[in-house]
Amino acid sequence: MTVLTSWSTPAVPVDAALFRQVFRRHAAGVAVVTTDAGRGPAGVTVTSLASLSADPPLLSFSISATASSWPHLRDAGTAVVHLVGAERAELAHTFATSGIDRFAAPTRWRRLPTGEPVLDGAAAWLRVAIEHRHPAGGSHLVIGRVMEAELAERHAPLLYHDGGYHAL
Amino acid sequence: MTVLTSWSTPAVPVDAALFRQVFRRHAAGVAVVTTDAGRGPAGVTVTSLASLSADPPLLSFSISATASSWPHLRDAGTAVVHLVGAERAELAHTFATSGIDRFAAPTRWRRLPTGEPVLDGAAAWLRVAIEHRHPAGGSHLVIGRVMEAELAERHAPLLYHDGGYHAL
Numbered sequence: 001m002t003v004l005t006s007w008s009t010p011a012v013p014v015d016a017a018l019f020r021q022v023f024r025r026h027a028a029g030v031a032v033v034t035t036d037a038g039r040g041p042a043g044v045t046v047t048s049l050a051s052l053s054a055d056p057p058l059l060s061f062s063i064s065a066t067a068s069s070w071p072h073l074r075d076a077g078t079a080v081v082h083l084v085g086a087e088r089a090e091l092a093h094t095f096a097t098s099g100i101d102r103f104a105a106p107t108r109w110r111r112l113p114t115g116e117p118v119l120d121g122a123a124a125w126l127r128v129a130i131e132h133r134h135p136a137g138g139s140h141l142v143i144g145r146v147m148e149a150e151l152a153e154r155h156a157p158l159l160y161h162d163g164g165y166h167a168l
Numbered sequence: 169m170t171v172l173t174s175w176s177t178p179a180v181p182v183d184a185a186l187f188r189q190v191f192r193r194h195a196a197g198v199a200v201v202t203t204d205a206g207r208g209p210a211g212v213t214v215t216s217l218a219s220l221s222a223d224p225p226l227l228s229f230s231i232s233a234t235a236s237s238w239p240h241l242r243d244a245g246t247a248v249v250h251l252v253g254a255e256r257a258e259l260a261h262t263f264a265t266s267g268i269d270r271f272a273a274p275t276r277w278r279r280l281p282t283g284e285p286v287l288d289g290a291a292a293w294l295r296v297a298i299e300h301r302h303p304a305g306g307s308h309l310v311i312g313r314v315m316e317a318e319l320a321e322r323h324a325p326l327l328y329h330d331g332g333y334h335a336l
Contacts, residue, residue, distance in 0.1 A: 018317055022251070026199075027195075027325035027327055031194075047218070048228075053307045054187050060216075060304070085193075149187065159327065
């Protein structure tokens with residue numbers, strides 16, 4: 001084992017390159033978060049979704065402050081968190097691609113009675129009330145309270161690891 | 169697709185059983201967080217680790233308020249987050265087992281010069297200054313600023329899905 005970086009004081013940070021190198025060894029489930037703050041549907045792929053509490057039902061995820069969807073998530077009161085299955089990697093790709101209309105064909109979606117966009121083909125989705133947004137470095141940590149959930153298509157989860165998508 | 173639960177007002181939560189059923193479809197990387205608040209080493213397995221920001225280097229994880237390690241993480245200024253590889257599932261098991269001394273043999277560990285316990289056999293570890301603790305339902309969301317990191321053993325990540333551990 002080799003210590004690559006060791007700092008004598010907490011004030012000196014590990015650099016971004018080493019941080020990214022370490023997290024390439026981590027694996028994460030893949031989710032797509034959609035919302036509508038009154039300016040049309042917005043959505044983004046995230047690899048930071050976590051169950052936070054079952055009772056009350058709370059989840060957390062983070063989103064980059066530079067993501068095109070952040071201003072929408074900042075302003076919206078609710079969002080829909082979709083779990084993406086291994087056979088739906090194209091959903092994750094689409095909602096991680098800049099400069100396209102992510103809701104145009106071949107994306108299939110509808111609106112809930114409450115107005116939020118829901119994507120076809122997710123393994124499950126949860127509608128959340130956004131309870132808390134915490135700015136942290138270049139991102140925002142978001143806590144959502146689950147109000148409604150649907151189990152949809154049954155398949156293995158999609159994973160993100162070492163810069164690519166994988167099936168379990 | 170069948171809507172299992174649908175509520176007309178945001179005030180009425182999805183129940184804990186449905187929430188857990190949805191998150192059994194999610195997959196997550198596995199980490200063990202250790203710390204020492206001056207009362208000896210403490211540690212816990214978490215499946216909520218996420219990269220939050222590369223510059224500055226920040227990560228987040230959550231821990232149940234009823235976890236034996238929570239009082240230690242509440243009081244400590246620093247912690248060590250270990251990424252667990254597929255060949256080290258016993259680490260994840262040990263640090264998720266109640267009523268045992270998690271640091272007793274066969275667990276192998278040492279102390280950093282700064283005092284925190286570090287486990288042998290992790291794929292990588294990151295020493296963090298705990299910057300923020302946010303109570304949310306039955307858990308606490310923790311944000312750590314990475315001060316030091318080591319890439320150690322190279323192997324595929326360990327995953328948690330549907331109540332069990334898996335290799336990618």
